[in-house]
Amino acid sequence: MSGDIGDRSRVGDGSAARRLPRDVVVGACVLVSCAVAYAITFSFKQAPAALAQNVQPASFPRLVISVIAVLSAGQMILSWRLPEKALKPMPWTIAISAAVMIAFVIAFDALGIVPAMVLLCFGLPVLWGERRWHLIVPYAILFPAAIYGLFAKVLGVHFDPGLFGPW
């Protein structure tokens, strides 16, 4: 909740008028998602009447989905033809970092927690442009060791041994 993402500068040229407002596009995406979620509720099993007591498992989710859809439509109406601020382009490091997040979980599963942490603690600072090797190398060794020691040895969390385990 720490504020906005990037600086938003006001769109001053006429091109904004020709474009759909951002909140309208977002609202349309939400409406489509609501339609999909609503369709999924038809795949829920029907419960026997005595058990369901007139409230089938799909009833409440459908009610909530409808509320989201109504709110989304309201948001679209409120934002229609409203001047809006342009979003700052997303730096490439964000996309890289999101990919690293996913890669880390795959490595956690395939290699085990310790190699995954070492790879992340070495690779991510390098990807972000850090070149002070005298800081990177100790960090990539000591931080994962400390975290593994704390969780596995002190707090008793079980980690699968992975490719190179047990540790």
Next chain:
Amino acid sequence: MDAFLTAASLFADPYLIGVVLAGTVAGVLVGAMPGLSSTMATALLLPFTLTMEPIPAIALLSALYCAGTYGGSITAILVNAPGAPPAAATAFDGYPLAQKGRAGQALGIASVSSAIGGIFSVIVLIVAAPLLARIAYDFGPPEYFALALFGLSMLASISGEAPVKNLMGGAFGVLLATIGMDFTTGVDRFTFGFWELSDGVHFIPVMIGLFAGAEFLLQSGRLDRVVVRAAVEAVKLPSWLDFRHCLPTIARSCGIGAFIGVLPAEGGTVAAMIGYNEAKRWAKDKSKFGHGDIRGIAGPETANNAATGAAMVPTLALGIPGSATTAVILGALLVHGLRPGPHLFTTTPVLLYGIFTAMLLANIIFLGVGLLGAKLFARVTLIPVKFLWPSVFVLACIGSYALQQSLLDVWIMVIAGILGFVLKRYGFSAAPIIMGLILGELVENSLKQSLIIFDHNWLRFLDRPIVVTLLLLTILSVGAPIFRRIRARRRATAETQGGPAQ
């Protein structure tokens, strides 16, 4: 009284004092670090408390909450980068004062006013929570349904800019809470064949993802940001003259913070903004505001800390979170097998008084820690972000995994992080989703039970005065911000149409 004395005697144990001290120091450090909020820190710290007894665990998180709210002021004053959102208003006058070479005075005012606000809020908590719990004792499912609805409706006013988006976020959280096996019929919903999802989506990985994961991505786009720190010689206690000058502001902000904090879903950020605005509005000479007026620090700092204890009132007495951080603390209570609500006051009074004592201690400790160590804590901004944020991400993953030792929770955290970032980019907040996720089960179950009681006659909700009052408040809290938004829209449209012609 017996429970209070028992709880107080527990704090004779050096272990518990150490836990509160550790929570306070960690809170100030985390609060001081831009990007690391106390909400994120409590979410990250929660898995560490799983092996602890409930009293030290909740005491640790409560101390971190109080101190984290104060810690944000240090970097707001010295770096002009609020460590946490509630400290954003502190930077308006804190940083200009630091630039004038009066950083010590600014930090001193921030520490003292934060401690006064915090201690006042704990007194409010001690008085108001048992009273509210006594009222809530007679609540049945219809009242709880209306109350949860009111709590969710308050999301509309968290951010005046996007009331509808906040409500959408809350409803999305409620929808997430329906994932898993339906409580009454045993039918799986939205599980897509994954048996692990039958138990539902645990809110802790979602919470860690939305707060820590999304912030990790956000910070990865700000790697080149240079932090310029104002020089500080020593933190000074405010002089009697300064204190007298700020006293009316502090008193007003105590009331503002406590009132805002008690309201479900509202928190320190809203309280601080109102505290600042009111300090300025009541000042005879407004010209110094924005250029380094100490009342511009005392107002928001008292208000945001006064909201901390007050936000615990609905959390503990009703099980409705008063703020994003108290939503995490509510989650911690659930993880430790405790159900927040009026029964907590009769079943585990020692725990409650333990929380009150821990928060009181934390406020006293952070005053000392802040006055002595603010200069040192400001150095956390020197930690290279290229090492800090990978560490936060690793902690987020391990913390999510540790809860149930399931890789699915890590995936949920990562997905929540990416989703949280995208939502933030398009103007949605994470807090409403968490509120909805936590309140979702209560909303669904109380609605189902109410419908059974009322024989599916919706109009019978209107037979109960408390329900009617809460529903009216719900309509007001949803309607007012949306109405304001419509008026703002009309004004903006008129300006746009009039603009080119001029």
